[in-house]
Amino acid sequence: MPTDYVKELVRLAAVTKPREQPKADDWHKVETELGYEFPADFKTLVSGLGSGSFGCGLTLQNPCASIKHTRLSRESLTRHREMMLDLEQALGIALYPSPGGMVLVASVDRQDFYFAPDKASAKRLTQLAWLNVDTEETKLLNSTFSQFIHDLYLGLTAEPWAEELRAYFWREGAPFFSSATELDT
Numbered sequence: 473m474p475t476d477y478v479k480e481l482v483r484l485a486a487v488t489k490p491r492e493q494p495k496a497d498d499w500h501k502v503e504t505e506l507g508y509e510f511p512a513d514f515k516t517l518v519s520g521l522g523s524g525s526f527g528c529g530l531t532l533q534n535p536c537a538s539i540k541h542t543r544l545s546r547e548s549l550t551r552h553r554e555m556m557l558d559l560e561q562a563l564g565i566a567l568y569p570s571p572g573g574m575v576l577v578a579s580v581d582r583q584d585f586y587f588a589p590d591k592a593s594a595k596r597l598t599q600l601a602w603l604n605v606d607t608e609e610t611k612l613l614n615s616t617f618s619q620f621i622h623d624l625y626l627g628l629t630a631e632p633w634a635e636e637l638r639a640y641f642w643r644e645g646a647p648f649f650s651s652a653t654e655l656d657t
Contacts, residue, residue: 477513477616477621478516481521481621490522493519493536495519508568508575511597514616523537523538524650527646530641531578537652567586574589582604611633
């Protein structure tokens with residue numbers, strides 16, 4: 473039977489009091505505002521965990537986040553693109569709200585994760601991409617967001633960069649996941 477990556481991440485996170493859990497109406501609103509449909513596994517994951525971060529701060533963008541820079545919205549994505557404009561041009565990539573632009577869905581320090589629009593259906597976000605701002609590299613990741621986090625955490629990703637990224641995210645005894653409630657205390 474295939475692994476339910478969202479269920480496994482929620483189990484590993486063991487969040488007792490999730491905060492800012494988006495409901496179907498919240499997802500519909502942000503998808504309408506942005507003109508994109510998010511992958512079901514990402515919506516289910518964010519809805520299950522609420523606002524929070526994996527490891528040492530890989531923060532999920534969330535349409536219900538009370539903190540502006542982690543809120544998944546046109547305003548926050550536009551602000552993010554403005555900060556990244558030079559890099560966007562240097563790398564020849566497009567970030568939302570540019571036509572066909574990738575949408576930021578998680579970030580920590582200078583590591584950003586995006587969904588890119590599907591080539592066949594420009595309204596669906598399907599391709600997960602990682603932008604390492606320090607090395608100015610982008611990598612397309614052949615997995616869902618949930619599978620990527622699951623496999624990275626458990627050391628199942630065979631890519632040469634994976635162990636370094638895993639050690640970076642979960643360094644110094646960082647918890648698997650910290651909900652916004654835990655982060656605020």
